[in-house]
Amino acid sequence: VSKILVVDDEQDVLDVLRLVLAKSGYEVLTATSGMEGLTQAESQLPDLIVLDIMMQQMDGWEVLKLLKLDERTSSIPVVILSARVEPKDMIRGLQEGAIDYVTKPFAVREILSKVAALLGPPPETEGRA
C-alpha cells in the first residue's frame, strides 16, 4: 500500500485530504507543521508528499528545500498544494523540485487523478458507491 504524507497547518484541509485519500485506499500520514512534516518524511519515508506552502514558522519552500537536500528523502515526489495561484509561484515550485503544483481550492477528483498518475491506480476503492 502506497504511503502518502500530507503536510498542512490547516486541520480541516488535512482532514478532508485524509478522508478522500484513505477512502481511495492509500495509507495516509499527516503533519500540521513544516518541522513535523520533515520528521515524518525522514522516519516514515512515504511514497508521496503533499505539501502546503503558507505555513507558520517553517514554510513549504523551506521544507521542500530540506527534503531535496536530504538524500534519504530527495527522491520522494512532492506535490505542492497551495492557495498561491500566481504563475511565478508554480514555476518556483517546479524549479525547486516539486513534481506537480495544485492550487487551493482543489477538486477532489483532480487530486485523486494526480496521485493515481504518480503512484499507480489505488489498490482498493473501498466504500465507493
Place this chain on the structure above:
Amino acid sequence: MADARVRRIRSLRLRFVLAIATLVAVVLVANSVVLALANRPHLREELENRAQAFARLSTAQVCNAYETYYASGYSKFREIVQDKMQLDPDLARLAIYDTGGRELFDSRELGNELGGPVEPVERRAGDRMLAAAQSMAPTAWQAEDGRAYVVVAPYVEEWGRHRYSVAFTFGYDSLRLAALAAAWRVFWLSAGSLALGVAIAFLLAGQSVGPIEVLTRGAQDIADGHLARRIELATGDEFAVLAATFNQMAEKLAHTISDLETSNRTLGQMNLDLQQMDRMKSDLLANVSHELRTPLTAIQGYTEAMDEGLLGEVTSQQRDAFKVVQRNSRRLMGMIDQLLAFSRLDVPDALGSNEAGGARLERTAFDLAELAAQVVGSVRAGSGAARDLRLEVPAGEGGLPPVWGDPGRIAQVLENLVTNAVKFTPPGGEIRVRLSRRGEEAEVAVADRGIGIPPAARAKIFERFYQADTSSTRAYGGMGLGLAIVRELLAAHGREIQVESEEGKGTTFRFTLPLAGAGAGAGVGAGAGAVPEAEATGPAAAAKRTEAAGPVEAAKTAEAAGPAAAGEAGESIAPAEPAMAAAGPREGAA
C-alpha cells in the same frame, strides 16, 4: 544672448551721443550762417560810411595840396597823397576831376619819388562821373562789378567856386576777408562745441544707460535663479524706483517659489504615502484572497467528497443541496479570483515587472474568434444557460485575421464583459457578442437587452466596487470589480473600453484590438488579401451564419463538454436559477 544684449546697450549709447552731436552741429551751423548773413550788409554799410566820412574830411586837403604843390614840388604832393591813402587800407584809388569831367590826377599814376608830375593821358570821365563831378553835393555809388565803392566829393573854394571834385574808390575786398576770418572763427568754435557736446553726451548717455545695464545684470541674475540677488541703484530717479520695484518682485517671486517648493514636497510626500497605502491595500487584497482560499478548500473538498458518496449514501435532495453549496462556493471563488486579479493590476508597476505578480502582458498573435467562442461557450454552459447568448463572427475566407494581444488577458476581459451582460439580462433575454473588422483593427462588441445604465453612472461603472444601483449588489451579486478589471487590462493593451447604453433598452460595450499584421508594421499577407472580401461579405454573411449556426454551435458546445456536463447544464444549473433567487432574501434576512 548676453552679447546681443550688450551690443544693444552700446548702440543705445551711440545713438544718444549721435543725437546730441547732431543737435549741437545743426544749431551751430544755423547760428553761423545766420550770423554771417546778418553781418555782411552791416560791414558793407560801415565801410561805405567810413568812405563817405573819409571823403568829406580829405577832399579839401587833397585839393589844397594839388593847387599848392602839384605844379611846383610834385614830390611833396605825392607824399601827401600817399599819406592820405595809407590812412585807410581799403582806399584803392584817388582821382581829381575838374567840373568839365577831365581827369587831372590819378593815384594809380603817382610816378617815382624823384620824377615830376605825371600828367594823366587825356581822360574823360564817364557819364556818371561827369554828373558827379559837376554836382555840388557829394555823390556815392557802387562800381558796376560790385567790387568797389566810389565816393565823389566837390571842392568848394572860399567864394563858393567849385573847381574840382575828388573821386575816392574804396575796395570791398576787405569785406570778403573779414567774412572769411569770421567763418574761420565760427568753424573752430563749432568744432570745439561739437567735441564738448559729444563729451557731454557720452557722460549723459553713461548716466542714463548705466542704470539700465545694472538693472539688466540684476534681472539676468534673478532669471538665472539667484533669487536672493537685489539690485543696488541709488540714482534717486526713476531708475531707482524701477530697481526697488524689481527687488520687490524678486522677493515675491522667491516667496512664491519657496511656497511652491514646499507644497510640491508635501504633494510628493502625499503621493508617496498614497502609493504606499495603495501597495498596502493591494497586499492586503492579495493576502485576503489567499486566506479566503483555505476555508473554501475545506468546504469544497468535503462537499465534493459527500457528493461522491465517500461519507455514505446520499439522497437526491441532499445531492441537490450539495450542488447549491458547490455552485455558491464556486461563485465565492470567482470573486476571490477577481480580488486577486485586481490586487495584481493595482500595483503601480504591475505591468512593468514580474515582482508585482505576473501582470505583465504576454502578447502574441491569436485567433480572436476562437477565443471568443471558448469564452462564450463556457459562459453559456454556466450562468448564461437561460439567456439567448450568441457569438457573431465575420464569415468568408480568412474570416477575422489574427489579432495582437495577451490572449489570457483578453479572455478575462471577454469573460467579465459577457458575465456582466448575463448578470444584467433577465432569463430569455438576448446577448450578442459581435466581432468585426474595422480597417486594421478588430472590434469586439458585447450587447445586451438588459436594464441599461443611467447616464450619470456611465463614467463610474469602471471604478472598482461600483454598481449602478447600490441595491444591485444584492440583486445581481458580484463585487463590482469585473468592469474595473476590464478597463485595466485593456489599458495595459493601450486600448479603451467604450459603452453605449439606454435605460430599459440595454447596453453595448465595445473595444478594439490591433490586427497582428498591423501591429507588427508589416502586413500579414493573408490578412491584407482578406480585407475586401471580409468587408464585402462580412455583415450579411455574419448575420446569416449566426442564425444558421448559432443554436447548432450551442448544442455542440454542450455536447463537447461531455454527457455529465450536458446533464448538469440542462437539468441542474438552469432550474437552479430560481432556487438561487429564492435563496437571496433568506441570505439577506440572516
